[in-house]
Amino acid sequence: MKLEGTYRRSIQRTADGRGALILDQRKLPWTVEWVELRTAEQAAIAIRDMWTRGAPLIGATAAYGLALALAEDPDGLDAAHAMLLATRPTAVNLRWALDAVADAVRALPAEERAEAAFAKADAICDEDVALCRAIGEHGLALLRDLHARHPDRPVNILTHCNAGWLATVDYGTATAPIYLAHEAGIPVHVWVDETRPRNQGALLTAFELAGHGVPHTVIADNAGGLLMMRGQVDAVIVGTDRVTANGDVCNKIGTYLKALAAHDSGVPFYVALPYTTFDPHTLSGADVPIEERDPGELTSLSDGEASVRVTRSQAYNPAFDVTPARLVTGYITESGVKDRIG
Numbered sequence: 001m002k003l004e005g006t007y008r009r010s011i012q013r014t015a016d017g018r019g020a021l022i023l024d025q026r027k028l029p030w031t032v033e034w035v036e037l038r039t040a041e042q043a044a045i046a047i048r049d050m051w052t053r054g055a056p057l058i059g060a061t062a063a064y065g066l067a068l069a070l071a072e073d074p075d076g077l078d079a080a081h082a083m084l085l086a087t088r089p090t091a092v093n094l095r096w097a098l099d100a101v102a103d104a105v106r107a108l109p110a111e112e113r114a115e116a117a118f119a120k121a122d123a124i125c126d127e128d129v130a131l132c133r134a135i136g137e138h139g140l141a142l143l144r145d146l147h148a149r150h151p152d153r154p155v156n157i158l159t160h161c162n163a164g165w166l167a168t169v170d171y172g173t174a175t176a177p178i179y180l181a182h183e184a185g186i187p188v189h190v191w192v193d194e195t196r197p198r199n200q201g202a203l204l205t206a207f208e209l210a211g212h213g214v215p216h217t218v219i220a221d222n223a224g225g226l227l228m229m230r231g232q233v234d235a236v237i238v239g240t241d242r243v244t245a246n247g248d249v250c251n252k253i254g255t256y257l258k259a260l261a262a263h264d265s266g267v268p269f270y271v272a273l274p275y276t277t278f279d280p281h282t283l284s285g286a287d288v289p290i291e292e293r294d295p296g297e298l299t300s301l302s303d304g305e306a307s308v309r310v311t312r313s314q315a316y317n318p319a320f321d322v323t324p325a326r327l328v329t330g331y332i333t334e335s336g337v338k339d340r341i342g
């Protein structure tokens, strides 16, 4: 998608082919800084400390991380897989991508593994772009329908966190239908939840929507319920870090409250995901490990450089929650919009 007017992917191989280039998302929107990952350790730090983030992009970064590890030590597959898997617990794309690379190289002679792993990581990225584009096309049909109901005004979508192109390789999941609708001339307006405590909505989603000229307004996390009650939201569309076998949706903390409000106000609540985010091996959301992050993310506000304290008290910072399947109107996937998943 467009970054400062130029089409870019959120991750790509370095020009010499021996590394991966990522955006340091901790600095957005204030500074656009590309960083080269040259070792598996650097890839692990980038994922754990959220230089790069969002379920599909975490998977893509880990895939390159495993290739980098094999370039350093062609016999270190299992150790590198374990090291990268330990970086973040909730997004299932991390395990999916690491397993996909490991399966592609395990039986190869040692000297061929790194190159094959890089090729697999490239393929994972290309596939993610195609999956998100397909999600966009299916979601576009939904937005067309919503527009047909109120042709005199924009379709109002509320989204939470950042499930945009910055969280995938391109297009995003929740944002893909929005970008395609905007391109197709359907008037869309996005209510962007700020998404405390790391503010992925205010900092990242707003930044990428602005880059594409999509009308949007940042709201406090607690504003969505009022807007839904007043009829100012036509649909909620969110991404997800993992959907379990029974359809429960694990996503950024606060998603569940949006689903409850949507249910109470009769607003459709959609979850956009590629198959790489579906976890058929985990029965329900209760079985998903919920990442608990540094309480400092809550007790201070930071712009990446300076930080200001906002409380003297102790804090607790679970980063994800679970929206029960019963609150989901539909799953927007690469193969269509479904009211059940699995």
Ligand SMILES: CSC[C@@H](O)[C@@H](O)C(=O)COP(=O)(O)O
Residues within 6 Å of the ligand: 053, 054, 055, 056, 091, 160, 161, 162, 163, 164, 167, 168, 172, 173, 174, 200, 238, 239, 240, 241, 251, 252, 319
């Ligand atoms: C297409 S990304 C879907 C989710 O990964 C996204 O909504 C989200 O919760 C990201 O969390 P983050 O902690 O920023 O990695």
